[in-house]
Amino acid sequence: MVLAPGYAPLSFTPPEPGSYALPAMGSAADGAVIDSDGNSAQLHDFLGGKPTVLSFIFTTCDDVNGCPLATYVMRSVQDALQADPATANKARLVSFSFDPVFDTPDVIDAYGSQFRAGEFDWQFLTTEGATTLDPILNAYGQWVIRDYDENGEYMGTMSHILRVFLIDESRQIRNIYSTSFLHADTVANDVRSLLMEAAAEPSADTGS
């Protein structure tokens, strides 16, 4: 097993924050979700107003280069941003489960408590089921292959292309990361770039 680059020190010097463009890739979709306290909400309640890193995961994922990588990188982003007074508490992380069958609010709450540092704005979300989940996954291009046996019975495992989204304060998607492109240093720099961009344009729509 070769670990994804996101687990190792970055092997190149990333471009300086603010030195490059992150062109908008379209609006981040909304949809009905359930937070880790069991409250019904909209996904947009947890997007906008500040840079947000959104990942799609499921808590029982055992592929070290899949969901665990996303959560590892997001925790590292959290640590990097919180360590700098200029960026502390100025961004948000959202981990969104695409396994509503197993990932109940209690499960995602317990999962999230392992990674959230203090009161940092790291949200863990799930859904009621396919009816509300599918439109969200479709909008974000996040398809999952569930493994079924020859009798059509779900085998409890699934596959997916890892996708992590950078979403700006106006709920525009500004970057998409996958396994070979997901590293805390570059994600944190992208967040810093959005913060610098917002600071330079104080009149920008906050999206809130």
Added chain:
Amino acid sequence: MIIRGFFSALIALAVLVQPTSADETCMSPYMAKIVGQEDYVYIWTLGLEGVGDGEDKLVTVDVNPDSETYAQVIHSISMGGRHEAHHSGLTDDRRFLWASGLDTSKIFIFDVHTDPAAPKLHRTIDDFVEKTGGVVGPHTNYALPGRMLITGLSNNRDHGGRTGMAEYTNGGDFITSVWMPTDDNLQGAEKSGSFADGYGYDARALPRRNVLVTSSFTGWNNYMMNLGKMMGDAEAMKRFGNTVVIWDLHSRKPKKILDVPGAPLEIRCAWGSRSNYCFTTTALTSKVWLIYEDEAGEWQAKAVADIGDASKIPLPVDISISADDNHLWINTWNDGLTRLYDISDPFAPKQIMEEQIGEQVNMVSQSWDGERVYFTSSLLANWDKTSASEGNDLQYFKLYKWDGKSLTPEFNLDFVELGLGAPHQMRFGAHALYGGMTAQSPSGLVTTPPAH
């Protein structure tokens, strides 16, 4: 069926993948890979006047030997005209196949996941030139995470070789474009040699080095001209690219312009986790070039081998690197040969065999294990040969088996006889990419039994 995640032995798909060590060996490192038996080859095919309906087509051939329709054309979509069908590429999730036309600058996006045996047209981009601010001739369709990078060959001001690249979402929405660096506007790049021509052709990424590599061909005025006429036009022959550009992948800014004279075409980067190099071949000077990062971290270009006798203009076209980085297939279009090079020492490639594939040969695609090698014949509508010296072996799709020593013909489909046209880019498809059950919902919670 086994699907492999991305470069080296890293894994993107969680369960179906195996930690083993496309054209499956030449696809984006961001893309899931088919490392077992492919089910289908999708062939982007030029329409030929007087052949079938004369329109460009996406042709699907069943290549699974266990199938009842093995080695048969099982599906074809006509595109309502001729667009100079050339290259195609899959999105990172392999749900969509993008296929572009060099003449009309249209891009056709096919859904290949709903029924991999029967792709359907999902969307047509017909404002590429307008959206990009004048880029003409969309060529390489290359997967980046959640988006497609499209290289251009020309521009709408003079239809010469200065051009740019564009990015689109996987769904086909325009994101941004960037022009290739020129003497007039280096965009901060270092001009390391004599050229900064601004030409474009292919693109490949090395994410672990944060590098994007682009090559350079020629503009619409040349690639739409009759080959014989162009070869006799001294001025036209001056208008070919002589550069490879090294870009900062993350910022999409050009860093260094390398001299690679003679129209460097396809770029194939090594897969090894410490192999910081790519190969390209030059169409006009018939050489293999190594694009590599030296010990000081500087990117360099070096001619490392000859391809045939350059004075006879063999015209190297498509190349395909093996998954273990030890071999490189190089097709030479003019003499119809495929040549295999040992590239285990990337600074000293050696040709170890050659085989006559047809009267002309352009594209080569190999399976991840290298055991199946597919060839197609067509280069460009106005450059292709029109009569075979003997027999009828001009426009074909062929499969050979490779045992490490020799190529053995498996099947040959004559695309003229079949009324299809002139076959160009090949891409692989497989049912297993989309699950054993046919998912009707993104979550996979709503399914129907598989159709196949």
